[in-house]
Amino acid sequence: MDQIKSHFVGIDIGTTATKAVCFDLHGNVINQISHSYPMYHPKPDWSVQKPQEILDTVLECIKEITAAIQPQFISFSSAMQSIIAVDETGKPLTNAILWADNRASEIAEKIKNSEKGNPFYQKTGIPIHPFSPMTKIVWLKESDSEVFSKTYKFISIKEYVWHHLTGEYATDTSMASGTGLLNIHTLQWDDEILDFLKIKPEQLSAVCEVTHQCKGVLDNLLYVIGGGDGALANLGTGAMNKGFMALTIGTSGAVRLPIDQPSLDPQMRTQCYHLKGNEYLTLGAVNNGAIVLQWLKETILKTAVSYETLFEEAEKIPAGSEGLLFVPYLLGERAPIWDASAQGTLLGMQITHTQAHLVRATLEGILFGLFQITEILLPDPKKRKETTVMASGGFGKSEFWLQITADIFQMKVQTSQTIEGSAWGAVLIGLEAKNVSAENQNETGKTFFPNPANEKVYTESFNKFKKVYSLLKEL
Numbered sequence: 001m002d003q004i005k006s007h008f009v010g011i012d013i014g015t016t017a018t019k020a021v022c023f024d025l026h027g028n029v030i031n032q033i034s035h036s037y038p039m040y041h042p043k044p045d046w047s048v049q050k051p052q053e054i055l056d057t058v059l060e061c062i063k064e065i066t067a068a069i070q071p072q073f074i075s076f077s078s079a080m081q082s083i084i085a086v087d088e089t090g091k092p093l094t095n096a097i098l099w100a101d102n103r104a105s106e107i108a109e110k111i112k113n114s115e116k117g118n119p120f121y122q123k124t125g126i127p128i129h130p131f132s133p134m135t136k137i138v139w140l141k142e143s144d145s146e147v148f149s150k151t152y153k154f155i156s157i158k159e160y161v162w163h164h165l166t167g168e169y170a171t172d173t174s175m176a177s178g179t180g181l182l183n184i185h186t187l188q189w190d191d192e193i194l195d196f197l198k199i200k201p202e203q204l205s206a207v208c209e210v211t212h213q214c215k216g217v218l219d220n221l222l223y224v225i226g227g228g229d230g231a232l233a234n235l236g237t238g239a240m241n242k243g244f245m246a247l248t249i250g251t252s253g254a255v256r257l258p259i260d261q262p263s264l265d266p267q268m269r270t271q272c273y274h275l276k277g278n279e280y281l282t283l284g285a286v287n288n289g290a291i292v293l294q295w296l297k298e299t300i301l302k303t304a305v306s307y308e309t310l311f312e313e314a315e316k317i318p319a320g321s322e323g324l325l326f327v328p329y330l331l332g333e334r335a336p337i338w339d340a341s342a343q344g345t346l347l348g349m350q351i352t353h354t355q356a357h358l359v360r361a362t363l364e365g366i367l368f369g370l371f372q373i374t375e376i377l378l379p380d381p382k383k384r385k386e387t388t389v390m391a392s393g394g395f396g397k398s399e400f401w402l403q404i405t406a407d408i409f410q411m412k413v414q415t416s417q418t419i420e421g422s423a424w425g426a427v428l429i430g431l432e433a434k435n436v437s438a439e440n441q442n443e444t445g446k447t448f449f450p451n452p453a454n455e456k457v458y459t460e461s462f463n464k465f466k467k468v469y470s471l472l473k474e475l
Helices: 051-065 105-112 117-124 133-143 145-150 157-166 191-197 229-236 290-300 307-314 355-377 381-385 399-409 421-433 452-472
Strands: 008-013 017-023 029-036 074-078 084-086 153-155 170-172 206-208 213-215 222-228 244-249 253-259 271-276 279-286 325-327 345-347 388-392 413-416 444-448
Touching (some): 008 051, 017 051, 017 421, 051 157, 084 145, 229 244, 229 253, 229 421, 290 355, 325 452, 355 452
Antiparallel strands (some): 325 345
């Protein structure tokens, strides 16, 4: 393959920024560009973005990344669970309503507790919660009937970008399986749910495989539709292989376990996504990832001290933060409690506790929330010990936080040398679409093993953590 054709670009449309990453066939990063954009909160519980701002950012990233090279293709990863109503010309009638938007809380609770709640979950693998585009469409129908009646298509931000680039309204099964509208068993839009919403199948994009490709209408570039960022992060870091589980902590967080058929939880606590073929993920995502740490540093501690310095101080504090326990439900919570109104709780504070205790308790609390999901996905402790955690996201840069992860989970933790996992996962999908074999071996970085001396204190702290929410819920 000549040099011109040995470049492959992955575009990762994230919640706060879009990254364009150019790789070679080995997964090495040749060039990388990132541009950010704001999130808006025009009303309480609302979290939106302006579609045109994101589209402009994606176009700028494509322009910059292709300035000096002609990639064989550009493949896409995207944050999931956004929804935009557009008219027949493709013009947005709404902003992009994001996964973090809780305006549909009351609607979600009503549907969840109705006779349709569990059957809808069993069909889609998506819990009934305001993060779901399904509940947001109900909100539009009930709260903005004028926009609802004018809507030609309900699409995600990724579909908005794809339509602009290719002229198609298409969505891959990976993205579609996160909407609460796709039947996870048939991989088609579910007629019963669409009837409930009073929308027609043609008001949604055509469902296609992640390898779907199309030439650009404005350029001569080949685009591959790719998938959702979570599934592609698993693929890009090697965590779609048996014996691995992906743990990501960025702004939010998620635990994702690869499986070979749909898996549904009787208590509706977990999600299920499709990637391709017989490759699925069972997972749980949390609202409260590193954004909680950012809140602590900027709003509570009001310090200009670096995170590295805060971590160095926290590392001197014993495991368990000497009894200080933080349940960090600052943004409500998704898995496993699915309660948009949940609140954070700081328990066990004493006069001897310091800033360092609070930092360590925050790191531990975020991980307790994610381990609570892991217990559901892998209930057998023996099976957990046989499974390796592949860590990705911003927290993977902190050896201290990674060691706490190994101690709380009592599992081996590895980092991947493929730093841009979602973008590389998108490229791997593109290579499959072009029948090109990748030479990447998903090399791992550092490995962290559980410290047996910390198992007892973390088991006790975690058992306490699990009781706090249910005890305080009525208050």
